[in-house]
Every structure is written in C-alpha cells, then in structure tokens.
C-alpha cells in the first residue's frame with residue numbers, strides 16, 4: 001500500500017492497492033507497444049474530488065486510455081463544499097498568507113475561470129443573457145476584515161506585509177469603510193480590505209466544474225487521442241477493499257468522513273471542525289438591499305454576500 005496526500009485548501013489522498021504492480025502505471029506503459037490505460041476511482045465530489053478529476057483529465061498523457069469513476073454518497077457538492085460560504089482568498093482569518101497560498105490562489109482562479117466559461121456557454125446555448133454570470137457564480141466585491149482589538153490590529157498590520165500582489169490588502173479608515181458599507185461600525189477605526197478576493201456560489205461552481213470535466217471527455221474523443229471515460233456513481237463507499245483489483249488507483253476526497261474508512265482510520269494526523277451556516281434572504285417588502293459595492297466581511301464570524309438580497313452567515 002502507498003499513501004500520499006496533498007493538503008491544498010482541501011485534502012486528497014491517493015491509495016494504491018498492494019496487489020497491483022506498478023507495471024500498470026501510465027508512464028511505464030507509454031514506453032511499450034500497447035495502448036496505455038489507467039482506471040481511477042475518485043471518492044467524493046466536493047472541491048477536492050472535482051478538482052482532482054479535472055486535473056487528471058486535463059494533464060494525463062494524450063494517448064492514455066483513462067477511465068474515471070467518481071463516487072459520492074449524496075451527489076455533486078453533497079458535503080461541506082456544497083454548503084460552504086464560498087469566501088475565497090489566500091489568507092488566514094488574521095490575513096496571514098497561508099502555506100502554498102500563492103499557488104492555491106492561482107489554481108482556484110484558474111478553475112473558477114474554467115467553470116465560468118462552461119456556465120457562460122450553457123447560458124448562451126439556451127438563449128439566456130450571460131450578463132448575470134456574476135450573480136450566478138458569486139459576489140466579486142472584495143472581502144473586508146475589520147480589526148477587533150489592539151492585539152488583533154497589531155497582528156493584522158504585521159501580516160499585511162506579506163500579502164500577494166495578485167490579492168492585495170489595503171488598510172482602510174472608518175470613512176473609507178463607510179463608503180463601501182454604510183453604517184458598518186469599526187471598533188478601532190481600521191479595517192483591511194482585499195479588493196481582489198470574492199465569494200463564490202459553491203453549488204453553481206461545482207456543477208459547472210463537473211460540466212467542464214464532461215467537456216474534456218467529449219473533446220478528447222473528437223481529437224482522436226486515448227479513450228476517456230467519466231462516470232458518476234451516487235453511492236456510499238464503506239471500505240477501500242470493495243475496489244480491490246478494479247482500479248489502478250483510488251483517490252480519496254471524502255472530506256471530514258475520511259476517518260470512517262477502516263483502511264485510513266487513525267493513520268493521518270487530522271482534526272475535524274464543525275461549521276454552521278445560516279442563509280438569509282431579504283423579504284420583497286423590504287426595499288433596501290445590501291449596498292451594490294459592499295464587500296463580504298470576515299471576522300470571528302463572517303458574512304458571505306451572495307447578492308443584494310441574499311447573505312450567508
């Protein structure tokens with residue numbers, strides 16, 4: 001058995017069965033006369049699982065016959081990803097650049113563009129305007145981080161020094177903040193604003209990314225390269241041994257439930273945390289919505305703006 005895992009914003013683990021020899025690997029097979037092939041199972045269709053599927057389809061050698069089975073017990077976005085607030089930035093809540101934050105930020109923007117293109121083309125096909133793509137996908141008005149006490153202010157001021165040029169952090173005073181969100185109170189008269197950060201509508205993004213994966217499969221058949229296949233199975237997987245002999249690799253992206261697989265349980269230093277989300281919709285009889293230029297807000301709790309009349313808290 002081999003285990004390798006990468007912790008980007010989410011975790012994915014690759015599991016190789018002990019009985020299958022590496023001679024089946026695509027790199028080795030490419031050198032031989034036979035058509036190389038790879039069969040993969042991806043468990044979990046959240047941010048991690050769909051990103052893995054997209055990268056496998058996009059980056060595998062062109063000649064490879066690639067069969068991917070995607071399993072999720074609930075459906076696309078059935079776990080934390082589907083209900084997440086969708087706040088997207090490369091920093092900790094104290095605006096410290098995260099480990100591999102720059103790479104994660106670039107990758108996330110890239111995947112988002114790909115998903116947006118799919119959503120755009122589908123809307124055009126059914127004759128809808130693509131002008132509303134922003135409300136479909138998320139709210140691109142930046143994220144504001146108010147300083148809450150002196151210790152917090154000092155820490156935030158320090159952390160700001162390491163911000164990325166592609167996701168800047170500006171220091172704003174009360175007046176500047178009032179222009180963005182009238183009536184917002186700042187305990188210390190200072191807030192940190194990330195104009196390039198935003199929040200996505202997680203379900204819309206995931207559905208569109210799955211569509212992008214399906215498109216990659218279709219494109220590969222047009223260009224006459226190796227055969228590509230992607231199948232979605234709405235099914236719970238209770239142990240990895242169910243798949244023994246069936247796949248060359250099983251990639252595990254089942255989020256907080258990873259410790260429920262007996263083969264993984266207790267082997268990784270993981271700590272889970274619980275999140276609760278509240279979706280607030282402004283009733284039609286209340287006139288004034290969230291300000292047009294108003295950013296989302298990140299603090300001990302957060303407000304993810306989904307539109308002028310819809311907030312996640």
Ligand SMILES: Cc1cc2nc3c(=O)[nH]c(=O)nc-3n(C[C@H](O)[C@H](O)[C@H](O)COP(=O)(O)OP(=O)(O)OC[C@H]3O[C@@H](n4cnc5c(N)ncnc54)[C@H](O)[C@@H]3O)c2cc1C
Pocket residue numbers: 009010011043044045046047048049071072073074075076077078079080081082083084085086087088235236237238253254255256257274275276277304
């Ligand atoms: C309320 C809340 C708000 C959040 N807000 C944000 C935010 O604003 N910004 C941010 O960056 N992060 C946020 N997060 C964190 C973020 O949502 C998670 O880090 C991320 O979704 C994890 O993605 P994942 O793909 O690893 O796991 P998941 O999204 O949990 O995906 C795992 C998938 O595996 C499936 N699955 C599980 N067990 C099995 C099984 N045995 N067999 C088959 N399928 C299975 C599940 O149905 C699920 O679809 C939030 C989390 C919560 C709970």
